[in-house]
Amino acid sequence: MTRTGWTIAIGVLVGLLPGLALAQVPEGYPGSYKEIVAAAQKEGKLVVYSTTDSASAEPLLKDFKTLYPFLQVEYNDLNSTELYNRFISEAAAGAGSGDLLWSSAMDLQMKLVADGYSQAYESAELRHLPAWSVSDKKAYGTTLEPLVIVYNKRLLPADAVPQSHADLARLLKEKVQLFKGKAAMYDAEKSGVGFLLITQDFVNWPQFWDLAAAFGKSGAKYYTSAGAMMEKVASGEHLLAYNIFGSYAMLRMKKDPNIGLVSPKDYTLGMSRIAFIPKAARHPNSAKLFLDYMLSKRGQNLMANQSLLHAVRSDVEGQATAGALHKELGDKLKPIPVSAKLLEYLDPARRLEVLNKWKQAARSQ
């Protein structure tokens, strides 16, 4: 070998050393895990497509980078439709795309999985996860976020704060003057997540259509964004908003004492941000590291206590955790299962049928 050759070789080795020293296999993982770490190190990069906003993801990404400092993480913060459009277009073009897709649009994620875009991977954390949150090792639910009723503490009298779905329907019907034009929920036609939630509502509670009609009769307003709804509940333009992600509501409550939230006592839906690794991922091993990290106790702890995203694991302590929800709600907590069943209402005929029913209820006077 020439002198330059030696110099380069030594340089490369020295350069790799700190990375090797830090990139250890996490405690409790099989010894073979070091192969994934080594392969990820070669990849050097991770591209995440996510619907979780950068600010909420920041603590997670920072901590992940301390574990695997050799990875350059590219975090793309998109809305769920954009994420879907971008991914299928890029996949069709054979262009570079996300190595890990992490989205709150559970049905769209499962659609991608059903269309064969996901690769199976047995997470090292699999045995710590609830059965409903994993689909065929191809899709992992990473959070358990309650769907809550958000209300204005300043303006809504205590006796008009609904404690359950049935309560909400009753109050909307009884307190006509109070709630006239003052209730808000997702527009199921314009909002994919809004639609998904009502399909879960009527599965869990057959009287849901009665509630939908009560909304309609009260002259409720329908929105495409939870942000707009919460802002208007805070200002008093609306008194309450229905089916809001508990994580967003808690973030908001931290800043604005006027916002209150109720997890309905008859049943509380729990949704989950689904993550999967696409088959065509260019950095699949890095994606595996990130997926395992998100599902690890360490990652879940950060999600629960810093990002308020509600940990899915039951062994994590804190306010925004599955454990806390179970304690509060017991078996009334109804997680939406991560499964192919979510595809049921992507069938156009069935979907339009539900939409028509909803439209009729929502527009009923």
Next chain:
Amino acid sequence: MRAHPVRLAGVAAVAVVVLAPLGLVLYQSLLNAPFFSPAARASLAAYRYVLADSDFHGAFLTSVIIAFGMVGIAMPLGGLLAFLVVRTDLPGRRWIEPLLLVPIFLSPVVLAFGYVVAVGPVGFFSLWVKALVGTVPWNLYSVGGLILIAGLSHVPHVYLYTASALKSLNPELEEAARTAGAGVWRVALTVSLPLVAPALVFSGVLVFFLGFELFGLPLVLGDPAGILVLTTYLYKLTNLLGTPSYHLMAVVAVAIIAVTLPLVYLQRHLLRYANRYITVGGKGLAARPLPLGGYRWPALILVLVWLAVTVVVPLSGVALRSVVATWGEGVHLTEVLTLHHFRELMEYPNLVRGIVNTLLIGTVGGGLAVAVYAGIALVSHRWQGRGAVLLDYLVMTPRALPGLIAGLAFLWIFLFYKPLAPLRSTLFSLWLAYTVVWVAYGLRLISSALYQVGPELEEAARVAGAGQARVYRDVTLPLVRFGLLGSWLLIFMIFCREYSTGVYLLGPNTEVIGSLIVSLWGTGALDLIAALSVINVLLIGAGLAVALRLGVRLHA
């Protein structure tokens, strides 16, 4: 005279860049699945579905009403404002002009949100009025409210083109009318404004197009009342069947384009006798402002009322939201004041990069776009051929493409046209998309400056033996340099605000302020959006002030 090959090449280049996204949308509309899907087959089913959908009919009608309403408000008011500011002795006209431009660079979602905070059902201004008279006498969430706000906030577009044309008007014509005894309004209505009809008509058509493309305003102000326009109908189509239905969305885009083509025809027809450079003049004559006389103060009041409704109300709403923890009914604003949102915003990841990118795309990107537009303008300068007609149609249509579709179309082009693929996640792709959709806007700014150069000057150079390229380089371009600088400033503002066209081209290193706003919108952090918008307005305002200070004029 046969068209010069350079001219033909120029038109061909524009045609390729404009027709690529439009053609892709048209192609998609004729399929039954995404065009890249192996299952895609030719089909008219999408047309059958959309054209039979009663929601589409309703949305279409509402869009037409809103677009006409906007033109009805923006054209007369913009023309009047331009006449007052440019041609009369209106008090304070120098400082009014920069303020007029605020609605151009404010993101429509933020503008709408500002109105909600100020004059929504529980806005601070509404509550104040309610305390006085017992009720809020207006409804922000109505077609009327939407038309009013959209119309008023598009006044600057009409103003800009008309003011530019008025400035180059030969003052002798107005003087002659004055000498013959005409009052100032008579001069305006019978001399000045008819002479700038091309500018007025063009800006009217542009506003009509922008009315069809309106998204942020109807989303925020129309949603609560269930008002559907074409763009929000498109938005609905993305979710209606669960997965986005590109073919249905493409049909809506084709329908919008089908409406715009006759409008361009109408515009050409209306202006067929208007020899476009009739207003050539200047000739060293300093225009003396027409005395308004007794109308001076009423005119000023009219301008101030417009400014109050269009600029002060929404901006005060946004500014207020940025410094309060909460607001609305039963809140004492003095008790909830805070600077927390600004501090929190400072910690937001990628904030600085977003701001830097926005300013880059505005300044450098805007400058390059002006260069491109100037090239196209020169290629078609004083050209009456068929190619020029084609160019008129080509440049107008892209702006009619709603942002939701334009964004997808540009993503697909950068994905599926392989030579462009490496540029996809760079600011270049963003720049190209912006430059294409705003081509009509920028081209007109520049060509109107070009038409002010007296043909005799170019002739003189030609007689002295200069070739066409040399004439442009040594005579035409130096003479319009102020026009180019002014166009740059306006394109800068437009590019700083534009977002939806680039939504699919943005990556982790190319975020802009618009993408940060959308990301914050998703989590409901409207307090941070307000703070970010205040910073945005201050930045662009400062840029504007510096530019004007340095002698950049808004029109030639």
